[in-house]
Amino acid sequence: MNIILLGYMGCGKSSIGKDLASKLEMKCLDLDDYIETQEKKSINQIFEDKGEIYFRKKENLYLKEALETQNNTIISLGGGTPCFVGNLEIIKNNENAKSVYLKTSLQELVNRLFLEKGKRPLIAHVSSKDDLKDFIRKHLFERSFYYNQAEYVISTDDKAVEEIATEIKNTLF
Template sequence: MGSGKSTVGQVLASLTSLPFIDLDDYIEAQESMSISQIIAQKGIIYFRKQELLHLKSVLKRRESIVLSLGGGTPCYYNNMELINEKPESRSIYLRANVPFLAQRLFEERQTRPLIAGIDTRDELAEFIGKHLLERSAFYNQAHKVVEIENKTPQEIALEILDLA
């Protein structure tokens, strides 16, 4: 969360002339509800099952795409394995440290269901640190890791292209 996956994905798609899909937006369109509404009305387990279903659907496409995942997507079921097992797939972890992410996310926390109830920067930093620790084993299964701090989305996208 807050690493710029959607923004960098859009820039990368533009640079490569590939279609861009944000998995969260795709799920919202397929479910005709926001992620917040899905979780509130049907629960987190339902959401994660739908996330897996829609991820599989997107990965079955024949054409190449740039796909941006939600921050939790790699951590459930065998999602990273599904992504990485496709020979043409290149997974990228956009990595940043906790203070950088907390600074970036604090002002927009009300628009993000997982952190909307957090009141202070210290609480947010603790939340982010806990999640990064829990999720790092999944994130580090990515084919490549790109450090994002002090880089523009364009610089990050160009670095990703250089990795290919």
């Protein structure tokens, strides 16, 4: 079985994925890292050089590849992955995958992401916390439809990575 972690950027998918993989003695695959390895470019470079449409097509290709080739793996998706190119249907129709939405409040996302916005191509241009809050609010409104179709929803607010990973483990097993 594969466990698919989804949610907005900054919700902790990568960190929680690593901890959960350790707890469950599973492999861990971060889809963004996988894309960077396959494309031999950072996500930022891909966005700059080829644009978001190219990136989303490659993201779809590598998601399918990961689901076909990986087993017993925690797969952490990019924040937009479930929202594009039928990716959510691919996940939902995969018999060997369980999906978990890591739900994080708007204010918590603003606090986390403002400190690291330079590393995130979609928000690198945002200059104030208020602007970031508006940006995330709009995205969450658009994306929550997709995120909430996950089989399980786990709240991440005010919880440590280890606590969330344990909650996922206890929920799934």
